[in-house]
Amino acid sequence: MITLLIRIVSLAALLYLVLPLVVIVGSSLTNTSFLAFPPQGLTLTWFGKVITDASYVSSFVTSTVLAAFATAVAILFAVPSALAIARYNFPGKRALSAILMSPLILPHVVLGAALLQYGTAIGLTRNFLALLVGHIVIITPFVLRAVLPQLTEEQKSLEEASADLGGRPVTTFFLVTFPQIRSGILSGAIFAFISSWINVELSIFNTTAELTTIPVKLFNYVQYTIDPTIAAVSAVTILVAALVIIILDFTLGLDVLSERR
Amino acid sequence: MSTTARRVSLLVGLPSLFFLAFFLAPMTVVALASLTDASGNLTFVNYARILLDQYHWDVLWVTFRIGAITTIACVLIGYPLAWYLVRIVDWRPWRRVCVILLIVPLFTSNIVRSFGWMVLLGRNGLVNDSLQTLGLIERPIRFIGIELGIVIGLVYILLPFIVLAVGNSVADVDPSLEQASADLGARPATTFWTVTFPLCLPGLMAGAVMVFMLAVSAYVTPALLSGGRITVFSMLIFQQYSSVFDFNYGGALSITMLVLTLVLVATAGRVGATKGA
Numbered sequence: 001m002i003t004l005l006i007r008i009v010s011l012a013a014l015l016y017l018v019l020p021l022v023v024i025v026g027s028s029l030t031n032t033s034f035l036a037f038p039p040q041g042l043t044l045t046w047f048g049k050v051i052t053d054a055s056y057v058s059s060f061v062t063s064t065v066l067a068a069f070a071t072a073v074a075i076l077f078a079v080p081s082a083l084a085i086a087r088y089n090f091p092g093k094r095a096l097s098a099i100l101m102s103p104l105i106l107p108h109v110v111l112g113a114a115l116l117q118y119g120t121a122i123g124l125t126r127n128f129l130a131l132l133v134g135h136i137v138i139i140t141p142f143v144l145r146a147v148l149p150q151l152t153e154e155q156k157s158l159e160e161a162s163a164d165l166g167g168r169p170v171t172t173f174f175l176v177t178f179p180q181i182r183s184g185i186l187s188g189a190i191f192a193f194i195s196s197w198i199n200v201e202l203s204i205f206n207t208t209a210e211l212t213t214i215p216v217k218l219f220n221y222v223q224y225t226i227d228p229t230i231a232a233v234s235a236v237t238i239l240v241a242a243l244v245i246i247i248l249d250f251t252l253g254l255d256v257l258s259e260r261r
Numbered sequence: 262m263s264t265t266a267r268r269v270s271l272l273v274g275l276p277s278l279f280f281l282a283f284f285l286a287p288m289t290v291v292a293l294a295s296l297t298d299a300s301g302n303l304t305f306v307n308y309a310r311i312l313l314d315q316y317h318w319d320v321l322w323v324t325f326r327i328g329a330i331t332t333i334a335c336v337l338i339g340y341p342l343a344w345y346l347v348r349i350v351d352w353r354p355w356r357r358v359c360v361i362l363l364i365v366p367l368f369t370s371n372i373v374r375s376f377g378w379m380v381l382l383g384r385n386g387l388v389n390d391s392l393q394t395l396g397l398i399e400r401p402i403r404f405i406g407i408e409l410g411i412v413i414g415l416v417y418i419l420l421p422f423i424v425l426a427v428g429n430s431v432a433d434v435d436p437s438l439e440q441a442s443a444d445l446g447a448r449p450a451t452t453f454w455t456v457t458f459p460l461c462l463p464g465l466m467a468g469a470v471m472v473f474m475l476a477v478s479a480y481v482t483p484a485l486l487s488g489g490r491i492t493v494f495s496m497l498i499f500q501q502y503s504s505v506f507d508f509n510y511g512g513a514l515s516i517t518m519l520v521l522t523l524v525l526v527a528t529a530g531r532v533g534a535t536k537g538a
Contacts, residue, residue: 003349010345013338016417017362020377021369023387027380035380037387077276084272088265096273099280107478107522109495110515111287113502117294117512118287133283140276169268198370200481205502215370222376222485231380234373241368245361 021238028231035226046232056217056233063213066128067196070135071143074192075185077136078143083177086151087159097144104141108201111138116205130206131213138202139192146188150181183252190248194241295512307513317497321521324494327408328477331415335472336465338416339423346424347431367421375485378414379405382486406488414482419475423468430464431457470526477522494518 023037031041050056078100084090085097103111115134119125124133155177162172200215207216214237221230298304311317346363350356366374381387382404389401404410434457442452480495487493498518501511 006341006345006349009338009341010349013342013420014359014362016338017366017420019387020374020381020417021365023380024373024377037380077279080272081276084269088269088272090266090269096277099285100276103284105474105526107474107495107518109478109480109498110291110519111284113498113511113515114287114291115283116502117508118283118290121290137280137284140280194368198368200370200372204499215372218370218372218376219481219485222372222379226376226379230376234376237373238365238369242361242365245364245368249357249361 143188343427426468
């Protein structure tokens, strides 16, 4: 009886989770010039309009390049920091890890506002670098959080063995440590990349008419008009997300919620 | 300098400097601005303007009420869903599909997801059409512009977080403990409430705190689903920084929001810790 109730709630919840995405993809295929769901007729016209519109293409490119750079820097910051935090005792260690992790719980609007105000003072606003700096701050914790638990004590003894055998720290890192934390870096990097790619709250303070990311462009558009073109842009982002996740499931395995026995 | 000190500074030097320059310094600038007036004199006038004004309290009340309702709804829907995925689904391919359905929204921007609800909840949207066809309502309900609309959108966006947090803690429960409870004669409901649920409580609390934080600080979803009729606190901050450019008052708003959320979350964490112990 209770199991039945749980099943009903769960299936309803899953329906609730897919419904908006299905509606957007569906209404992007409509033949009408206004949004209609279920779609009336099927057409790819709106997708054609998006890929031939230079402003959409350039925001897609900006978002992707921004996320790629930010993720690369986040890895370069987070992996060494994780190593230092897991392997050494030094003054200020707790403070350092608290600071590196705190962007996870800080409201992005507050951080975005802070960076805008600070950027105005030091002359770093409304350009690619200003966007990049903010994105690095918010996504570094994702990589750090994924890598830290993988730097276990057992692994530390492997590293010590390598050092005893004469391996220099750099050699030890690449031959012993790195293979063990590769999956953590990868999963952290994926979350970091996505978080940057979909961010609005931070980016919105530093975008301009010419330099804008795809979520910010969508946000500015959706507030005033909704039409099938905007549904098509959204549908592209949904399909890309779904594709990435299915690939991840088949390569890394996303079976995160099975019972561990 | 010892080897350790040299290595540590080599490893954390750059990230520390970066976070000092682009995280701590900006936050300090905001905090200082909130305590000064336009000409740079130390003052509490910005905070007085917020704390002595009924309007700000009303906005805060709306913001935190939406946050609390969202969190409760997420727990009530998320707990059964997590339980279903971990304990009830026994056909692995279906669970894979479910997990994909759970994570795809996480990989899609808040804009796109809120936009989906704008379409669904509109005057002639699917929700109103279905309710009318079923004869449950006579005239379309205006969802956009009432708190319910914002809550529907926020719960939708935050549900995966709580499902993942609870799901992981349910998956970590050692089945032999439940077995032992059953062997000692406890009925399934007793076992659940005295063994399983307390073991999942830390995961549930962590998920709920995260949902609450994200719900009260959300900007995009309320902005799109409020239809300009409801104001939440993050909108006040955004206004100051995007159009009014009053950084002193804006800074005080930012700090107020930050402090209030952190205090509430710390309190929730403390209550959770004592209950869980």
